[in-house]
Amino acid sequence: MEIFILAFFALGYLVLAGADIGVGMALPYLGRSAAERREVIAAIAPFFLGNEVWLVATAGVLAGLFPELEGELLSGNYTVVVSLLLAWVIRDMGLWLRGRLPGTGWQAFWDGAIVAGSWGLALSWGLLIGHVLLGLQGPAAALPALVVAALFGTHGLAFAALRLRGALRARAAVLSGGAEEARTYALTSAALVAVGVLAGLRLPLEAGTSGALLVPVIMTMIPLLVASQAWVWWTFRHRVSGPSYL
Structure with a gap:
């Protein structure tokens, strides 16, 4: 049961947060002006905080149910984990701060932070997955990291195509074959799950x-998490029609 709980949260994070990471990676391509970038960011604004809960839950399950595995992952990939956390902070700082003051220079700087943080997240996950899957470290790990990052980017484009309208949707659908963004999103989701x-x-x-104590508590919380995630998706199921609060 513990393994299924860990898989549920970890795979849920890859699919859900992989979308907003990918949108951040593609922000310069999707948004050619400040107004367009703000509309692109509106596509992920209702979701990115809820998506991050899945990563926090994954870390909690590792610490509580798989302490030896947590120690092994951290000790063997300390630099990658620190890079991942820094990229996470930088990306979220960009999202929260870009709209706090007027001025194109201010917004452009934090938009750059969103892009850099998103690429940092994707590449850090790629390095970590490459090390776990193939045992690669150093320069040899660059290729699998780029492959995983490309998967995140494709996943984000498919999600953006589902959320945006007009010219922005057309740009996002460059890999989706027109109106097939739902199929592309399903395929990239399946690829992330497979990885x-x-x-x-x-x-x-x-x-x-500690499973005897923690598993019942976690199993009680999972339906609440799934229900809240479903509520957010249902509430914001319509395509973006303008900028958000970010």
């Missing part, structure tokens, strides 16, 4: 001794 499952199969998934 996550393959990486998980390479991990020493031996649970600790």
